[in-house]
Structures are given as C-alpha cells and as structure tokens.
Amino acid sequence: MGSDVKQACRLKQWMGGAAALLVSAGAGAQSADPKPWQLNMGRGVTTTAQHAYDAHMLALWICVAIGLIVFGAMAVAMFRFRKSRGVTPAQFTHNTTAEIIWTVVPIVILVAMAVPATRKLIAMYDTRDSEMTVKVTGVQWMWRYEYMGEDVSLTSRLDRESDRLRQDRNVTRAELDAHPHYLLDVDHPLVLPTNTKIRFVVTADDVIHSWWVPALGWKQDAIPGLVNEAWTEILEPGIYRGQCAELCGKDHAFMPIVVRAVPREEFDSWLAAEKARNAPAAPAPAAPVPADAAPAASEAAPAQADAATQFPSAPAAPAAG
Missing domain, CATH: 2.60.40.420 (Cupredoxins -  blue copper proteins)
Incomplete structure (x- = not known):
C-alpha cells in the first residue's frame, strides 16, 4: 500500500512539473526579437504578429488539454488497473456513444481553430488602405x-x-x-x-x-x-x-x-x-561678364553684315585664256 502512495505522489509531482514548464513557456513569449533558449513563440510588435501569436496559443492550449486528458487517462489506467493488483480487464467490442463523442468533439475543435485562423490569414494578405x-x-x-x-x-x-x-x-x-x-x-x-x-x-x-x-x-x-x-x-x-x-x-x-x-x-x-x-545640387550662378570683354558672336554678326553691305568685295578677275 505504501508503494502505491509513493507512486501516486511521484505522478502528481511529474504532472505538476510539466504544468510549470508549460506556464514558463507561455511567460517567456514576451520579447519582440527571439532570445537564446526561448521556449515559445514571441508576441511580436505588429498586428499580424499578434494574430499569429493568438492562433498559436489557441492551438497550443488545445493540444495541452488533449494531452492532459489522454496521457492522464493512460496514467490512471496503468496505475489503478495494473495486473499486480489483480484487476480483471473489461471485455467489450464497441461503444456507440463513445464513438460519436470522439468523432464529434474533434470536428468541433478543428472548426473552432480553423475559423479564426482563416480570418487572420485573409487579413494578413490584405494590403488595401496602406498609407x-x-x-x-x-x-x-x-x-x-x-x-x-x-x-x-x-x-x-x-x-x-x-x-x-x-x-x-x-x-x-x-x-x-x-x-x-x-x-x-x-x-x-x-x-x-x-x-x-x-x-x-x-x-x-x-x-x-x-x-x-x-x-x-x-x-x-x-x-x-x-x-x-x-x-x-x-x-x-x-x-x-x-x-x-x-x-x-x-x-x-x-x-x-x-x-x-x-x-x-x-x-x-x-x-x-x-x-x-x-536632392540634386542647385546650378552655380553665371559669372558676371567684364565690361571690356569681346562681343559675343551673335552680336558681332550684324556688324559684319553691315560692313559687307557698305563695302562689297570686288569681282574676281577673269581667268587667263
């Protein structure tokens, strides 16, 4: 009898340690950038990151609950109905109620996970109304x-x-x-x-x-x-x-x-x-033109034209025959 009590205490300690580890995993997800030995997904600093974190935590806690139920039932069955206690196993082939439950419950769980995840996934790719x-x-x-x-x-x-x-x-x-x-x-x-x-x-x-x-x-x-x-x-x-x-x-x-x-x-x-x-640099201002500078070509051209009109050049001499 004493050994049974010791085993029960060990089982409780093991489950308590597992629960503490899960809680610490959740508590370690506060930083924005990943850290060494970080146990959980980070929350991030954006709307998208928080959506992903929420979906992750929903799936995580559902998995934790399922794991505790399944492995808890296994641990209880292995402890309370072990062969050394002389327990006779039950003999049955099926149970309609149990089969309906373990079919309907997973469907409900998956739908409960899929609906918010789909909404968040659609929002993640919606780039409209960007500033x-x-x-x-x-x-x-x-x-x-x-x-x-x-x-x-x-x-x-x-x-x-x-x-x-x-x-x-x-x-x-x-x-x-x-x-x-x-x-x-x-x-x-x-x-x-x-x-x-x-x-x-x-x-x-x-x-x-x-x-x-x-x-x-x-x-x-x-x-x-x-x-x-x-x-x-x-x-x-x-x-x-x-x-x-x-x-x-x-x-x-x-x-x-x-x-x-x-x-x-x-x-x-x-x-x-x-x-x-x-921005491109502004062009440098033009240098001032000295007063005694030579006239520009455009200004000199009219003067040359007037001179040609007043002093026409002599006709060329005929070539020697």
Whole structure:
C-alpha cells in the first residue's frame, strides 16, 4: 500500500512539473526579437504578429488539454488497473456513444481553430488602405529599400565592424563579446513609422532571398522576376532585427535586416532630411561678364553684315585664256 502512495505522489509531482514548464513557456513569449533558449513563440510588435501569436496559443492550449486528458487517462489506467493488483480487464467490442463523442468533439475543435485562423490569414494578405509602400529588393548580399513615391532609397549592408571581425582569423572572444550585435547590425537600417499601415513589395535581382523579421510576424520570399506583397503595422517604437531566410550563396549568413521603428513625426523629419540630402545640387550662378570683354558672336554678326553691305568685295578677275 505504501508503494502505491509513493507512486501516486511521484505522478502528481511529474504532472505538476510539466504544468510549470508549460506556464514558463507561455511567460517567456514576451520579447519582440527571439532570445537564446526561448521556449515559445514571441508576441511580436505588429498586428499580424499578434494574430499569429493568438492562433498559436489557441492551438497550443488545445493540444495541452488533449494531452492532459489522454496521457492522464493512460496514467490512471496503468496505475489503478495494473495486473499486480489483480484487476480483471473489461471485455467489450464497441461503444456507440463513445464513438460519436470522439468523432464529434474533434470536428468541433478543428472548426473552432480553423475559423479564426482563416480570418487572420485573409487579413494578413490584405494590403488595401496602406498609407505608404516600401519596395524591398534582395541582392547578393545586401538589401535595397525604396520608399515609393518619395524619391528616397537606400542600400543596407552588414556593418563594417562585423565585416572586419568575421574576416579576421586572429579575432578573440573578447572582441566578439564587445560587439553585442555581431553579424546582426547594418550600415543603413530601414526606418519605418509606427501606427501606420505599410505595404511591402518584395523582389530580388539575382537569386531567391527571403526577407524575415520575426518581430513583424511574417516572412516573404524575394524572387527574381516576381513581386510578392505583404504589409505591417508596427505598434511599438524600437529596433527589430532579422535575417535573409533563404540560402542564397556563400555570404547568405551576412545579410542581416534591421528595422528602426519611430513615431510618425520623427519619421517625417527623417524622410524630409533624406529628400534634402538626395536632392540634386542647385546650378552655380553665371559669372558676371567684364565690361571690356569681346562681343559675343551673335552680336558681332550684324556688324559684319553691315560692313559687307557698305563695302562689297570686288569681282574676281577673269581667268587667263
């Protein structure tokens, strides 16, 4: 009898530990960018990311409930009705009520999961009513961004310090630790406004790339000759990092993405500064003409014509016979 009590206590401890692990998995999903040893999907900082997180958590908790019921029933059956206790197994071939229940319940569960997931998937691809458009072009091994209709574009590459360290054969661990965003920084981040619906058109110039920022909640392939669409609405200012998510050649690992989300007023100021910086220089003013300068050809021509009229040239002498 004492052994039965000990086994029951162990079973309760095991189930309690499993429940605590699941709770900690849910609690660890608060950060925008992925973290080492993160147990769960992140919430992200966009409407799309939150939709994906909600669908994920709905499916997760349904699976947890089903797992607890199924494995709990198995554990109880193996403990209470084990052979060592002399229990005689029941003999039956079928149970109509049970069969109806385990057919109808999964259908209801799947429909309950499919309806909201379908609505969110449709919304994820609805780029209508966007307030601005950004063109993203993948190139080996960098990203080009163009703010459509604004005459502003930039090229985003791996930052120089990361590029130097990755090629230094004698680099030390201390040097890498001193660069917290090693291989994750760029020279020119993509600057976007918050609380603004932004449409992305994504393509590539050479091979297939994939533009992926986990905090935004989606990944879009960049394919030469094809334009894909996506949209985002960033809810919180901050810096969000990503990577090219499609093997695209020898430097595929060195195509980081950095998005800097700022309030709309700050974005408008940045955009105006970029327009001014990219505007063509004004032509230099013409130099003043000295008073004693020779007359221009157009002014000298009438004087020459008057002289020819007043002093006609003599007729040519006849040739010798």
